[in-house]
Amino acid sequence: MTQTKQILHNERVDFTCEKLVLENGLTLLCAPMPGYAGVHAVYGTNFGSVDRAFTQNGKTVKLPAGIAHFLEHKMFENEEGDAFSLYAATGASANAFTGFDRTCYVFTATQHIPEALDILLSFVSRPYFTKDTVQKEQGIIGQEIKMYDDSADWRMMFALLQSIYHNNPVRDDIAGTVESIAEITPELLYECTDAFYTPGNMVLSAAGNITMEELVAAVERQGLRPAAAPAEKLREPEPESIPRPYHEFTMAVAQPTFGIAFKERPVSPAERFRCDVICDMLTELICGDFTPLFRRLYDEGLINSNFAGEVGSGDDYLCFFFSGETSDPEKVRSELLCEIARLKKEGIAKEDFLLCRNLMYGEAVGDLESIENVATTMAGCEMRGETLFEQLEVLASLTLEDVQQTLEQMLCEERSATVVIRPAQKSKG
Structure with missing residues (x-):
């Protein structure tokens, strides 16, 4: 049932993990960590909220927004009950x-590891849907969607994405809408699991007090079979322009929240991870808490400690976000754009680059001390065609010139969109 096991070792941090691809296509990743009592396991599929259409066996299937998240909820139950009850009996947290x-x-456990693996693999690999259970879940997730509607951070992120993307499904809420999830049927859920919840599209990753042999034994107990036919994801073309340069709305917030997003051209899969590391570094170099911009805005009372930048990237999208609470959104936007222009013109200070690179390298090394981070990172990297040590190697070889060159090509004001959430006016009673 197995192929040759690969031993992946990084000399910089003296850390080892193992990789094994089974005959049914399932990829196993294991990082035995001596001295750790617990185990963290991740069973992941390359199927997320942006996957909204696919072909299989000559049939094209279009999916409503939120179906991947809906499946996540439904995969915890089958004819025998719900997985959480079974996990609780083993002492595992799922x-x-x-x-x-x-x-x-995912699950984390310190005992009864084989039993916890059996629960994980059996529920996720053997879906069970009925009309009644689907209708019940539609009500539950509908309430969850309404709850997220009250989150300013969540609303800000998707308002920004909707402002810079015309067609890409990344613009749609991961949970969907009450209307979109109403379209979900048991038949549609089974089509998704047949297409994407198959060994060749999945990864089982574990770290801590565990061996590869234990993972193999768990998979063998389930008798997982490969997919009868592969599925091909379909994507809509996305223009380079942005649909909405400015958007403003009100919510029950204490003070205004400001956000600006920059739409970038996606890079090739081979370049993606290196690009992601550089882009993450750029957000820190622009508005990290050690930067002149952050200190100036913070000292003037224009932002608080939550103001930050982040990067969103996938196979066919790449963007930057900068957001936070501020009493003067227009001033913060102007200062941020001026700082980006200054760094492009004058260049990033070498000492700032070295400080940022060292901080990021230290965080990456520190993550290797956590079974949760190791297992999760191994799974995520594998699903993107990378390894656990990719970030360390990129950071070790990165130069100031690499980062400066990327900055000069990105973060252009003409491909940006601004969103402001203003406090709703209280009615006089």
């Missing part, structure tokens, strides 16, 4: 999450 490009099911 959860799951859906992102733009993946869905992952």
